[in-house]
Amino acid sequence: xxxILLTVxxxxxxxxxxxxxxxxxxxxxxxxDLHRQWFLLLIPLAFGIAVTYRAVRVNTFERxxxxxxxxxxxxxxxMILLGTAAYVFIQFAVPYLLPMTG
Amino acid sequence: MPETMTPPSFDASDQPPMDPLAGILAVLLPGAGHWxxxxxxxxxxxxxxxxxxxxxxxxIGGIDVVDSRQDRLWFFGQAIxxxxxxxxxxxxxxxxxxxxxxxxxxxxxxxxxxxxPDSGRWVAGPxxxxxPVSKSLGKMxxxxxxxxxxxxMLNLIVIIDAAFPSAGRVRRRGA
Numbered sequence: 300x301x302x303i304l305l306t307v308x309x310x311x312x313x314x315x316x317x318x319x320x321x322x323x324x325x326x327x328x329x330x331x332d333l334h335r336q337w338f339l340l341l342i343p344l345a346f347g348i349a350v351t352y353r354a355v356r357v358n359t360f361e362r363x364x365x366x367x368x369x370x371x372x373x374x375x376x377x378m379i380l381l382g383t384a385a386y387v388f389i390q391f392a393v394p395y396l397l398p399m400t401g
Numbered sequence: 402m403p404e405t406m407t408p409p410s411f412d413a414s415d416q417p418p419m420d421p422l423a424g425i426l427a428v429l430l431p432g433a434g435h436w437x438x439x440x441x442x443x444x445x446x447x448x449x450x451x452x453x454x455x456x457x458x459x460x461i462g463g464i465d466v467v468d469s470r471q472d473r474l475w476f477f478g479q480a481i482x483x484x485x486x487x488x489x490x491x492x493x494x495x496x497x498x499x500x501x502x503x504x505x506x507x508x509x510x511x512x513x514x515x516x517x518p519d520s521g522r523w524v525a526g527p528x529x530x531x532x533p534v535s536k537s538l539g540k541m542x543x544x545x546x547x548x549x550x551x552x553x554m555l556n557l558i559v560i561i562d563a564a565f566p567s568a569g570r571v572r573r574r575g576a
Contacts, residue, residue, distance in 0.1 A: 323531065327456075328497075330463040330537035330545065337540035340461060344548055347457065351450030351555045354443050355562045 345374035417566045424564025428483055431556050434563025447559045454552035455482050462537040462545020464493050465509060475546050481553035481560075497534040499523045509536040 324332070333340065349370035357363060420438065427434030432448025435441075458466050467489045469476040479486045498507045499516040502523060510516070510532035514523040526532075537545060 327459050327464055328533070329535040330465070330541035331461050332541075333461075334540050337544055340544045340548075343457065344454070344544075344551065347450055347454040347548075348551060348555065351447050351454075351559065354446035354450065355558055358567070360442060 341378060342371075342375060345378070346371045348374060416568050419565055421564060423566070424560055427556070427560040427563040430483060430485075431559060434560065438563065438566065447555075451482060451552050451556045451559060452485070454548050454555065455479075455485065458545040458548030458550075458552065459489065460545075461548060462542045463535055464489060464497065465534065465537040466542060466545035466549050467493055470494065470507070472546065475550050478550035478553040481557050482549070483556065486549075486553065493534075509534060 323329075346367070349367045353363060353367045353370060357366065420434075423434035423437050425434075426437050430448070431451035432444040432446075434444075435447060436444035466472075467476065467479055467486060469480075469490045476486075476490065479490075494507060498509055499514075500506070500520070500522040501508050508523075510523050512532065513526055513528070513530055514532050515526035515530050516522070516533065517524045523532075
């Protein structure tokens with residue numbers, strides 16, 4: 300559901316060019332061909348998590364959607380920070396701590 | 402003179418009693434437990450969230466992301482979505498998978514393989530034939546599996562919230 304919002308434009312463009320491979324795509328039976336844009340799928344994932352988690356946590360639904368959007372942004376930013384930290388650790392810290400010999 | 406503040410006291414009688422029927426309903430269908438408790442809006446949001454994530458996972462990675470035999474550990478998480486996950490896995494295992502002609506094991510088809518309707522075994526199809534389901538690989542399989550598994554993890558929170566309701570929520574029963 301959430302992924303549909305994001306993937307429709309990405310799927311519609313190749314469909315317009317009448318590519319045989321994309322026309323053969325069968326929803327739920329074939330995987331999407333979004334291997335290069337996979338990271339964009341993390342945004343609807345964060346939104347889905349926020350919708351459900353906020354619905355459980357709040358007592359009243361006052362400003363519910365604002366809280367949901369804020370949590371979505373927080374999740375996405377946290378993933379970016381964790382990804383950056385992992386990149387820095389692997390690219391710079393590990394070669395410094397464990398230099399390759401020979 | 403500083404003003405003394407009294408911390409808010411917790412009164413155990415404010416806590417609603419455990420609601421096992423709502424918990425069971427939440428296991429059967431995400432959001433059904435909250436619906437039973439009269440919290441329709443909350444039920445729609447949690448049901449739409451959990452099922453939306455689960456079916457988005459199927460849309461991204463195909464039905465191959467729910468596989469109790471090949472991805473058993475992931476299926477443990479997905480199974481918490483409820484009977485929907487088990488029905489999806491049943492269709493995947495028994496309808497879409499076929500028998501390997503050599504080993505007799507159930508497996509997904511290779512490209513250009515079709516299922517022999519009599520034996521249920523995969524056989525090489527004519528040129529250009531399309532198998533009934535595609536094996537998902539790489540990032541699409543990972544992201545789709547993640548969606549479906551997180552849906553199950555979230556439904557665990559929903560089940561606990563339905564079975565052990567919080568104080569201060571509008572309830573239809575027991576008022």
